[in-house]
Amino acid sequence: MTENSSQRPDSRGPNAAAPADLPTQYAPAEVEEELYERWVARGWFEADAKSDKQPYTIVIPPPNVTGSLHLGHAFQHTLMDALTRRKRMQGYESLWLPGMDHAGIATQNKVEQQLAEEGKSRQDLGREAFVERVWQWKEEYGGKILGQMRRLGDGVDWTRERFTMDEGLSRAVQTVFKQMYDDGLIYRAERIINWCPRCLTAISDIEVEYQEDDGELVSIRYGGGDGEDDSVVVATTRAETMLGDTAVAVHPDDQRYAHLLGRHIKLPLTDRTIPVVADEHVDPEFGSGAVKVTPAHDPNDFAIGQRHGLPALTVMDERGVITAHGPFEGLDRFEARSSIVAALREQGRITAEKRPYTHSVGHCSRCKTTIEPRLSMQWWVGVGPLAQAAGDAVRDGRVKIHPAEMSARYFDWVDNMLDWCISRQLWWGHRIPVWYGPDGEVRCLGPDEQPPTGEGWTQDPDVLDTWFSSGLWPFSTLGWPEQTQDLAKFYPTDVLLTGHDIIFFWVARMMMFGLYAMDGTAPFHTIALTGLVRDDHGKKMSKSNPNSVDPLDWMNAYGADAVRFTLTSGANPGADVPIGEDWVKASRNFANKIWNATRFALMNGATVQGPLPQASELGATDRWILSRLNSVVAEVDGHYDDYQFAKLSDALRHFAWDEVFDWYVELSKTTFAVGGRPAEVSRRVLGEVLDVMLRLLHPLVPFVTESLWTTLTGGESVVVTSWPADSGFRDVAAEQEIATLQDAVTEVRRFRADQGLQPGQRVPARLSLTGSPLASHEDAMRQLLRLQPEGEGFHATASLPVAGGTVELDLSGVIDVDAERKRLTKDLDSAEKELRQTTAKLGNEGFLAKAPDHVVEKIRERRSTAESDIARLQQQLDRLPTA
């Protein structure tokens, strides 16, 4: 783009009293930061717990301190910001509470990586120093997120910023833990858990990501040591676990192995023999129908072991290194796997090998290491009654899920939830408030209780799953367990807006904890679920993908408003949101268009002062735009109530650009030129329309609207002004009249374009509007169509149909007969087609008998329109001079 408008000579007329402070292009970067700091300094985002206003509360899904905000955050933040800004304008005590999550395992991993670069481990530092180091890290990097939120324009209450490791929130964690422990909902048990051999901690079931990996499936012959009849083939993808086998299981009805039941067979590579047991879990159709049982290293095997009283033999340590005595001791699990297979092969015990064998393997969602199921003593939440309550709250309608289809996913989870492993063998997080005494005594402490003194008492070294504290977020952030004013005023919150990817991690847990700790009051009444942000070809955006975009880059290039508007435009409920740079540019263009339209209004003395003129003083265009304006207010409100952000964005863009800017503003130019009372009225109406429009747009694009609204109205800030209300004013007649005008102008423009007439070329012409509803718009039409008063020597006539009549346009000069014939013929063809279709339809008895009246009537109208069009077009064709 080499062209730069500022370098062109300014050809504006002398009447253009352009405000010197309003350049022809909107420059977001120059104003956004200043505006934001002003909003914060004035305290407009701060909610008052003592106010009489009705509260409206959203707590932010706390971003992890580990990262920076990506477009997904920008997306959700924009929607939450829009919701809370609108409610604030509507007169609610609107609170959007910000904060961050300590993100236990994720953050610990980051800091450990940092240490590794220094050649150190967390063990080198020791627990206390390591935790101190993580706090430093949090101070340093947490600020980046806050800066991004400011840049985006998030209207959050910074005085209420929270962090899940804050003292107050930690008290909440300990209080809930103690209460649940006393209620028997938290217990300690030794079970198979998902163990990450790299993070060296247990993780919960949903922190495991399954993916298809290429492995191997080897079939091993067990038994057969003394007699030929006791051998059985089992298959495994984890051959190393055979060292811990304590049985072979077969289906109880499987006749092939009936003779082996109760007998012991030799376990290869060991000096042990193991029993053959019968268990329903075994699928006789799968493989050989016999399965090796390793209770200490597989969840299903553990269950079989429990049913048959089998011993659980641990053969690997926490790093996945073989501990079983023998030739494989000290080998890593994957080395051991190939060594063991090789050894078995040598002994002739391998009956089949399938390689590669693609199967689903669990990985640590944090570091992608292959999970090792491991028998371990951990703390658990017994979720039964909590999950039941969480499901019921949605089932009985106390909590609504948007879009409703997503509730199936929620129910699927809460109705089948297994107990939740909450202890983590990490250092960063809330320490489990349990102490063990010298005599095996166990004591769970509340926040105000002193740790037991005396020899031999030690605290449990583990910390809680990070989602334990985020599950308390809707009330812990408001001061619970203290009965604070905030809690009384703002709990329960109104809407939870978050991605559908954390329904299980976070949403369900907040439901459980909220209902449990807050006496059955759910933490929010609406769950609004969003999709993921994708690139402009629908591909998933992730940090590892090259398509990943830092929202800051786009905000710097095009403004925060442009990014925000693009995101809301794509926000269909629950659906993924594609975004591309071209679309952000288009939104930037929209912001600039608003800027310039307002600039035009200011140059022409649009005003917001004083009451609107009486209806009797309003012209048809004024009544039309005010009618439309109020319809749009109602429409936007409806879309907000349904969380239809894409629809409300479209409605506003369409109204602003296609109606206000392209028509009302253009028509007003003629009015202003003529002057007098109509011009005064129009200035006031234009001011009104822009005032309301800017307020409607503000929650989506806060910066440009703030700049313009304060300039236009002289008001202090659009942030604290009122949300527009539908006055109820509608004028159907005016809307129809303007629609007719638009049709007429468009039709003439089309005629001109087909004729190859230059748009700027003033054409001598006669407009015959007598008796037409458009008579009063003649000046405007001449302006829009660039027609001069009558010239001389008319040669040709164009007769243009519009709703309710015909516009006769006589052009001087020689028109292009071929072009005109082509145009008329084309129109004639489509009119004839229309006639055929409607006639056929009206000749259909079934249609006449069963179709609703208004449909039949509509078809009749279409047919008669087609008939008259054909007659007129035919006549015009006949009138054309032959070449």
Place this chain on the structure above:
RNA sequence: GGGCGCAUAGCUCAGCGGUAGAGCGCUUGCCUUACAAGCAAGAUGUCACUGGUUCGAUCCCAGUUGUGCCCACCA
């Protein structure tokens, strides 16, 4: 293996039992005194396929194919 969803213009997506829509892109003509980040006009679709219901199906039903996501889990 179970569940949910999707298939509409070149791209990304709305829509919907009664003449197919938007944004971007594309074509043509324009700096028309708010804006070239703009204005005007225009082109483009067997609404995945096959059946069924209906006076009428892009829309409802069944099946097919393709595709996405979630859950379970494969010894």
